[in-house]
Amino acid sequence: MRRVLRREVTGTIGLLADEYDFRAMRRYRTFAFADFEAYLMACEDLLRSRASQGVPTLVALFDPEEYADFCTATGLAPDSASSRARFTAQLATTSVTIAYDGQPLVALIPVLVDEAVRQATFEYASTFLARLGACASCGEDIGQTAFARASGLLVRVLDASPPGKGHLTCSVSMAPDILIAALHTDAGPEGRLQLDETEVLEVVTVMAVGIATLGPGGLVVRNCTPNSRDRVYGWQLRSGQLKPLSAAEVFNAYCTDAVTGELIAPESHVAYCAPPDIGPDPTPSVHRH
Numbered sequence: 028m029r030r031v032l033r034r035e036v037t038g039t040i041g042l043l044a045d046e047y048d049f050r051a052m053r054r055y056r057t058f059a060f061a062d063f064e065a066y067l068m069a070c071e072d073l074l075r076s077r078a079s080q081g082v083p084t085l086v087a088l089f090d091p092e093e094y095a096d097f098c099t100a101t102g103l104a105p106d107s108a109s110s111r112a113r114f115t116a117q118l119a120t121t122s123v124t125i126a127y128d129g130q131p132l133v134a135l136i137p138v139l140v141d142e143a144v145r146q147a148t149f150e151y152a153s154t155f156l157a158r159l160g161a162c163a164s165c166g167e168d169i170g171q172t173a174f175a176r177a178s179g180l181l182v183r184v185l186d187a188s189p190p191g192k193g194h195l196t197c198s199v200s201m202a203p204d205i206l207i208a209a210l211h212t213d214a215g216p217e218g219r220l221q222l223d224e225t226e227v228l229e230v231v232t233v234m235a236v237g238i239a240t241l242g243p244g245g246l247v248v249r250n251c252t253p254n255s256r257d258r259v260y261g262w263q264l265r266s267g268q269l270k271p272l273s274a275a276e277v278f279n280a281y282c283t284d285a286v287t288g289e290l291i292a293p294e295s296h297v298a299y300c301a302p303p304d305i306g307p308d309p310t311p312s313v314h315r316h
Contacts, residue, residue: 037083037084038077038082038085039116039124040074040087041088041111041115042070043089044088044089044136044139044140048089048091049066051092052089055105056106057108058111071132074127074132078127078128083127084126086124086135086139087115087123087124087139088122088139089114098114101113122143123139125138148207149232152208152233152236155236156173156239157170158170159173172239173236173239174231176235177237177238180269180305181230181231183306184269186306187302187303187304187306188250190214190252191251191253192211192213193213194210194248195209195210195212195246195247195249196208197210197230197233197237197245198247199240199243199244199264201236206236208232209229209230210222210223210229211223234264238267243265246261246264247260247277247280248260256298257296258297258300259277259297259300260272261280261302268308271301271302273301274299274300274301277299277301278299281293281297
């Protein structure tokens with residue numbers, strides 16, 4: 028009966044995703060691993076073993092700095108396996124987790140990292156908007172006003188986009204970092220647009236940060252229609268407005284390496300074009316105080 032009950036108990040593994048974090052944990056005497064590759068192999072063997080027994084397991088990212096802060100806040104000794112286990116148990120309720128279903132770790136880790144970045148981006152953007160408070164001149168809540176403005180802009184973009192599958196990416200510069208959020212769209216029954224509400228909220232929140240700060244940003248859409256080339260188009264987010272990018276500007280943005288500045292060969296099945304008309308702005312005024 029104990030073995031039967033084990034199948035109904037979910038476990039969580041805190042995974043060190045890169046060698047930098049792995050080296051940080053090696054300063055603890057009770058951390059038994061000396062080689063990162065051996066550590067990953069051991070983790071994968073454990074996950075596969077639990078899966079073969081029908082035991083569900085969640086995988087979370089283990090951050091050494093957060094772990095050290097956790098031990099300081101709780102008074103736990105950091106050089107202890109039980110302390111690491113307590114921290115991992117907390118990750119199951121406070122951090123991004125992915126259920127292990129047999130996939131290799133080399134495939135699982137990038138997905139887990141991407142999900143963690145998504146959550147961190149959304150939390151940062153939401154907190155930033157909430158802390159802006161009310162305008163000293165007019166009393167408007169700056170964050171709420173920017174969020175409402177961003178929602179209206181996204182609706183106009185989606186209404187103007189052609190049918191088919193799409194991938195929309197919003198980016199806003201917050202030096203020295205860049206906030207990025209993405210939204211996948213698809214045509215459901217009767218041609219109605221299908222959206223993930225969480226992704227919508229993330230895109231609107233990031234766009235609202237750009238509107239509130241009047242900082243540089245952009246919105247790029249890749250539209251996929253059967254039996255035709257993918258269409259890529261976009262807008263520049265400037266002063267709370269979406270300014271359409273020309274086909275040449277879209278081409279340059281897509282075919283230039285963001286890090287090195289070197290040219291990248293264009294994709295043969297992609298058409299870089301100007302965006303569709305999103306119509307007149309029903310709310311042209313933007314909070315500028």
